[in-house]
Amino acid sequence: xxxxxxKTRYDDGILLVTINRxxxxxxxxxxxxxxxxxxxxxHAADLQGLKGVILTGAGTKAFVAGADxxxxxxxxxxxxxxxxxxxxxxxxxxxxxxxxxxxxxNGFALGGGCELAMxxxxxxxxxxxxxxxxEVNLGLIPGxxxxxxxTQLVGKAKSMELNMTGDMIGAEEALRLGLVNHVVPQGExxxxxxxxxxxxxxxxxxxxxxxxxxxxAHFREGKDAYVTEHQxxxxxxxxxxxxxxxxxxxxxxxxxxxGS
Ligand code: CAA
Numbered sequence: 001x002x003x004x005x006x007k008t009r010y011d012d013g014i015l016l017v018t019i020n021r022x023x024x025x026x027x028x029x030x031x032x033x034x035x036x037x038x039x040x041x042x043h044a045a046d047l048q049g050l051k052g053v054i055l056t057g058a059g060t061k062a063f064v065a066g067a068d069x070x071x072x073x074x075x076x077x078x079x080x081x082x083x084x085x086x087x088x089x090x091x092x093x094x095x096x097x098x099x100x101x102x103x104x105x106n107g108f109a110l111g112g113g114c115e116l117a118m119x120x121x122x123x124x125x126x127x128x129x130x131x132x133x134x135e136v137n138l139g140l141i142p143g144x145x146x147x148x149x150x151t152q153l154v155g156k157a158k159s160m161e162l163n164m165t166g167d168m169i170g171a172e173e174a175l176r177l178g179l180v181n182h183v184v185p186q187g188e189x190x191x192x193x194x195x196x197x198x199x200x201x202x203x204x205x206x207x208x209x210x211x212x213x214x215x216x217a218h219f220r221e222g223k224d225a226y227v228t229e230h231q232x233x234x235x236x237x238x239x240x241x242x243x244x245x246x247x248x249x250x251x252x253x254x255x256x257x258x259g260s
Contacts, residue, residue: 005032006039007058013051014197015043016190018058025065026057028112032068033090040093051201052100054193055120057113060186063105063129064113069138084143087112091119091145095216098209100200104189105129105180110168115142118149121212123180124192125171131179132168152219153179204241205259 007018017039019026028036043050057063067087075083094101094116103109103120109131117123117131125131133146141147142163151159154177162169174180184192200208210232217228236242240260248255 001038003035006035013049014194015053017055019064020058022059025062027065027068029068029071037090040097050099052197054102054104054190056104056190057106062108064116065108066111066113087144094119100197102193102196104193106189111135112144115144115146124182124189125180126186126189127171127183128186129171130168131174133163134166136166204245204257206239206241207236
């Protein structure tokens, strides 16, 4: 697919994806959401050589300033419900992607932008990044999972407050609340995200995929994630990587994982 609104660069097993609508502060219009869906579906089908994905925003001002508000004027209840469900499904693709996905948050991460960052496995924020769920200012609520993932990350009290006030918080406050993993000097977000993916890339790939699956299982209603965990623990025991990892420990050498 030729992307209109995404820029991609592949380097040493890491796919850097830049949401590229700088004039609209990288707002997620329909086309951009379609392109994100295509990208994650295509890469999930062929993971060969891929260590992880970094998502960032074009320019220095915004990661993503939300869903594209200008597209809301033509929606009715039916189409808005479908719009929200489709967006949630795309963000599930990111959340469940079997390789680490890191958000390199280089500016405003508002509404759908904060939700996009939260769907990623790890968030690195530049020191000028700003986070918030301002949908109540538009007479709306978050539609791409914000009421759920913000609660998962920062707890009920702060999620209630942020979702109801629409307040923006800075990177340091986001770090204190557990919304982001790291704060770095402005402009160093992608470098830090790369370092994290390289570190994870040295581990056993099947085990990393199972970590993602098991941690996510905790948050899906009706799932007993302890069951997921013991089943997936059992499933790893017969892999070559597990045999190699254990042998390397005993032989006091570095493991050579092959993802099998
Ligand atoms: N959708 C569409 N266009 C947007 C946008 C958005 N979410 N955010 C910014 N833009 C556009 C502006 O309209 C403006 O375009 P023009 O130059 O053509 O007028 C351009 O980006 C620059 O924005 P501003 O002039 O507003 O820049 P600023 O520095 O004064 O303010 C800002 C920056 C505080 C981020 C402000 O742009 C803003 O509040 N944006 C909207 C944030 C928002 O409400 N996001 C939630 C969207 S709803 C949602 O996401 C629902 C969901 O859960 C799925």
